[in-house]
Amino acid sequence: MKLLNNIRSGIDKISVENLKGKVTAIKDAIPVPEKKEKKEKPKKAEKSADKDKKEEIPDGFIKCPSCSAVIDKKDLGALKICPKCAKLFRMNAKDRVKAIADKGSFDEFDINMESVNPLDFPDYEVKIKSLQEKTGLKDAVKTGRCTIGGRPCVLGVMDSGFMMGSLGSVVGEKLTRAFEYATENKLPVIIFTCSGGARMQEGIISLMQMAKVSAAAAKHSDAGLLYVTVLTDPTTGGVTASYAMLGDIILSEPKTLIGFAGRRVIEGTIKQKLPDDFQTSEFLLEHGFIDAIVERESLPGVLADILKLHNVEKAGEA
């Protein structure tokens, strides 16, 4: 519960699920669309119903937020897909790298970089430390060099398990260095985004990371190099308003939440309920803001093809 509280207060807008094997819904500014029914129930009933359900789920099992089936976590497989309804569970950065990079090819950058507390924000260090212990991550992004289908690239993968993938100094610096490395070594960049947006505890310094990463992306682009973004659930706020939307090619997984402003903020502004499909990848595709929706299992192949189509030579053949 302590972890939950930490995350609850630390994150920016999004629901968190599957913490330590327990399914817990947190109401927040942007609920994922499929949680909507739950939100509309009376608060008390929801709480006790949730509690009852939680108790029914044995260790090592998880309830699918889409079809409600209780599933053995092992049955989700390496790609974390519900075997009953094909709902895509969120993937952590480690599993994502494993699923995308050629086996054994990922050479991680800046493994030891971690946050300090630039604004002396109360309890920020404590929060970081406890999350590091619980997740095994230093912060919310992994970057490195790898091959995909034998073709080299620089890969960045954000992780929603760490303060909702929020964009603080570490995420900004690691992504900026990844772009700079790629520019220097004439490599394409592929970033899997996944973020609630800015990291509140770093205030204006977090906002400046949007400019910093976008500037590095601009230099990389000026050098004629390829940048692909894959928007995964959820991609919102300051990440959407910076490097997520700057790919030469922008892909997304099905039914992914992608947006700038939070659903509740918009509903509060317009005094209306929004439709379920608002701010999904399907909605963005329809409105012309992403190039394609790609099934999770097809991503490595599609990315390899995109690299090939941009004349990225196979490693060792250049």
Place this chain on the structure above:
Amino acid sequence: MPAYDKVKIARKVSRPTALDYINHIFDDFIELHGDRGFRDDSAIVGGIAMLGDTPVTVIGVQKGKTMEENIKRNFGQPHPEGYRKTLRLMKQAEKFRRPIINFINTSGAYPGVGAEERGQGEAIARNLMEMIDLRVPTISIVIGEGGSGGALALAVTDRVWMLENSVYAVLSPEGFASILWKDAKRAKEAADVMKITAEDLYDLGVVEKVIKEVDGGAQNDFGFTANLIKSKLETELAELTAKDTDTLLSERYDRFRRFGEFKE
């Protein structure tokens, strides 16, 4: 002065607007409209004008002083087409080698259905990426509220200045308190820890200059602040214009590159 008192001054309806400064500081202002894609966003004003003997492009986020004006200006909350208009005008300035001056005064980019449908995130992102590469001197001045990505979208510039009683933040103190503490009423407390005042941001190196206002705020002596801005713009633009373009661009890159604290 507590940070939240500055927030209140920054939000005053009587606070001088972008157009007030533009009309006072520049001559021959010709307003140019539209993003050439969807419509003209009245929350953004922009055009060409003379600063002394120098033609410049000026852009501002415009708030209203009456309810009617504010409805027209959407309370200074731009839509994507507003940001696309700014980018069009900035690229035009680059073509004709005009320096660019942006006046920022927004609580944030508009959170609405149409704004999301038309890619609010993409519009802001595009500005960040393009502005870093503009081959002319650029200066932005926060004159009231500098709200989050909606402000940053005009502030990726060689120099960023703030008026003494303006604020610049990742989010409004109300929004911040509601996200972190689930209680928007703790905005005052949030304002204290967020480091959003001109003085705090100067100390953090986020802005290069803090421009004085008379007691109580710029509305009490508009000419004082506007004249100060004018003379500082003239001096600064002369310095920036003297730099060769590659130096200008690499210094701008470094300006944003250095933000962030971490250990490894």
